[in-house]
Amino acid sequence: MQVSMTMNGEEITREIEPRVLLVHFIRENLGLTGTHWGCDTSNCGTCVVLMDGQPVKSCTVLAAMADGHDVRTVEGLATAGVLDPIQQGFMEEHGLQCGFCTPGMMLTARALLDANPHPNDTEIREAISGQICRCTGYATIVRSVLWAAEHPAELVTIDEEVGA
Amino acid sequence: MQIPAPFDYARATGVDDAIALLDRHGPESRIIAGGHSLLPMMKLRLARPEWLIDINDLYELDFLLVDKDKLRIGALTRHTALLESDDIARLFPIITDAEHVIADPVVRNRGTIGGSLCQADPAEDLSTVCDVLGAVAVVRGPNGDRMLTMSEFHRGPYETALAQNEILCELQFAIRPRTSSAYEKVERRVGDWAVAAAGASVTLAADGTIEEAAVGLTAIGLDGTVPDIDSTTRGQKPSEELFAEAGRLASLACDPVADQRGPIDYKRHLADELTRRVLRRASERAAQTQEG
Ligand SMILES: Cc1cc2nc3c(=O)[nH]c(=O)nc-3n(C[C@H](O)[C@H](O)[C@H](O)COP(=O)(O)OP(=O)(O)OC[C@H]3O[C@@H](n4cnc5c(N)ncnc54)[C@H](O)[C@@H]3O)c2cc1C
Numbered sequence: 001m002q003v004s005m006t007m008n009g010e011e012i013t014r015e016i017e018p019r020v021l022l023v024h025f026i027r028e029n030l031g032l033t034g035t036h037w038g039c040d041t042s043n044c045g046t047c048v049v050l051m052d053g054q055p056v057k058s059c060t061v062l063a064a065m066a067d068g069h070d071v072r073t074v075e076g077l078a079t080a081g082v083l084d085p086i087q088q089g090f091m092e093e094h095g096l097q098c099g100f101c102t103p104g105m106m107l108t109a110r111a112l113l114d115a116n117p118h119p120n121d122t123e124i125r126e127a128i129s130g131q132i133c134r135c136t137g138y139a140t141i142v143r144s145v146l147w148a149a150e151h152p153a154e155l156v157t158i159d160e161e162v163g164a
Numbered sequence: 165m166q167i168p169a170p171f172d173y174a175r176a177t178g179v180d181d182a183i184a185l186l187d188r189h190g191p192e193s194r195i196i197a198g199g200h201s202l203l204p205m206m207k208l209r210l211a212r213p214e215w216l217i218d219i220n221d222l223y224e225l226d227f228l229l230v231d232k233d234k235l236r237i238g239a240l241t242r243h244t245a246l247l248e249s250d251d252i253a254r255l256f257p258i259i260t261d262a263e264h265v266i267a268d269p270v271v272r273n274r275g276t277i278g279g280s281l282c283q284a285d286p287a288e289d290l291s292t293v294c295d296v297l298g299a300v301a302v303v304r305g306p307n308g309d310r311m312l313t314m315s316e317f318h319r320g321p322y323e324t325a326l327a328q329n330e331i332l333c334e335l336q337f338a339i340r341p342r343t344s345s346a347y348e349k350v351e352r353r354v355g356d357w358a359v360a361a362a363g364a365s366v367t368l369a370a371d372g373t374i375e376e377a378a379v380g381l382t383a384i385g386l387d388g389t390v391p392d393i394d395s396t397t398r399g400q401k402p403s404e405e406l407f408a409e410a411g412r413l414a415s416l417a418c419d420p421v422a423d424q425r426g427p428i429d430y431k432r433h434l435a436d437e438l439t440r441r442v443l444r445r446a447s448e449r450a451a452q453t454q455e456g
Pocket residue numbers: 041042043194195196197198199200201202203204239240265266267268271274275276277278279280282283287288289290326330331332333355356357358
């Protein structure tokens with residue numbers, strides 16, 4: 001079957017089998033390997049992408065179900081060479097060690113800040129509670145998101161460029 | 165890598181179209197809503213439908229509205245929408261309580277109330293909530309709509325009264341004065357399925373005694389609500405002794421199995437303790453609605 005969707009702002013169309021999961025479509029058909037794939041059981045959240053602005057576990061969504069929708073992966077966070085404040089925050093506050101959970105964490109954080117620009121510690125922990133990090137103990141992830149919340153200056157230009 | 169077995173895929177454009185598709189493609193065709201129960205089963209090859217009928221475009225099934233003395237929730241309403249609804253928090257806080265502990269926020273963005281009920285997993289929280297609230301399911305098939313009580317709807321683990329070509333369209337909840345509710349779950353870690361959970365609904369009479377009460381249990385082997393809770397509590401003032409008696413009834417009524425989530429005596433203890441807590445909280449909340 002044919003699927004078309006907006007991927008990081010670009011219209012794409014591919015011929016696929018209906019059983020292809022969104023995570024494999026993104027990684028294999030589109031070659032966007034920034035989206036990671038871990039537990040395969042909807043638990044770890046490393047495969048999180050934004051579908052119509054909402055975090056979803058892409059190992060538990062069919063690519064066919066994303067047809068006609070707007071999908072954003074970690075590759076779509078930086079625009080025109082400018083890092084999203086979330087990415088900057090993860091750099092500033094050491095929000096990653098091995099980096100395996102990072103793409104999913106950053107996208108969930110992006111969606112959180114879009115809905116709630118000034119989350120507190122508890123709200124951040126709640127938002128990422130469906131995602132597992134085996135390295136950081138979460139403290140630096142929470143600090144990274146807080147950093148991004150405190151430095152939203154770049155956000156304005158990025159939102160305009162994406163047309164959100 | 166877990167990949168579902170091959171299948172064909174169709175997107176329904178309306179409820180009647182979905183029913184026609186189910187009819188046309190026969191017994192091996194299946195509805196997919198949020199996909200967060202069905203896709204994991206398909207990935208493990210525990211389910212191998214030949215056709216998936218996707219209902220995610222059916223916005224007519226995605227609603228939440230107070231209609232006179234009823235709350236009506238469309239089958240495609242996502243967990244997140246239920247969790248965030250002020251009407252629900254005010255009228256049926258048991259749903260808000262349950263949604264806080266169903267899976268995690270990302271899963272809640274996809275999973276639906278209809279999928280939860282149709283999956284009929286014994287550890288699934290919203291079935292208990294619907295039992296306790298005496299919800300009515302509106303089901304549509306080729307011959308029109310029928311209304312089912314929860315005892316008619318549930319047929320046991322992973323089984324419902326839905327025919328292969330029927331769709332769950334909505335759930336209806338009667339809004340009653342001086343009534344409130346609560347849910348509490350014990351889980352091993354955030355986002356996990358229940359070790360055990362309990363839900364309660366309490367209606368108070370004008371004099372503050374209990375007019376009607378119901379308790380349901382999740383994941384510990386009880387279909388429907390705990391027998392005798394209503395007759396034991398009716399006409400009584402809410403009290404710790406009464407809650408303790410209800411807890412005792414719940415621990416006797418359940419039939420848990422020992423598994424990696426815990427031994428039988430621990431689960432019976434949870435049935436007792438959680439029943440006391442939810443009855444206490446539902447009674448307090450019902451009393452507050454009276455004041456307000
Ligand atoms: C990691 C994880 C943790 C979870 N934890 C919990 C938890 O703690 N508590 C809990 O209650 N649930 C939990 N769930 C399940 C979650 O709530 C699911 O969203 C829900 O069980 C199914 O909803 P769905 O819309 O995804 O259904 P689907 O997976 O799309 O469908 C499930 C079944 O229902 C049928 N169906 C769906 N909609 C309809 C309809 N309208 N009419 C007829 N048939 C229909 C499908 O054919 C299928 O057989 C968890 C899920 C995951 C992945």
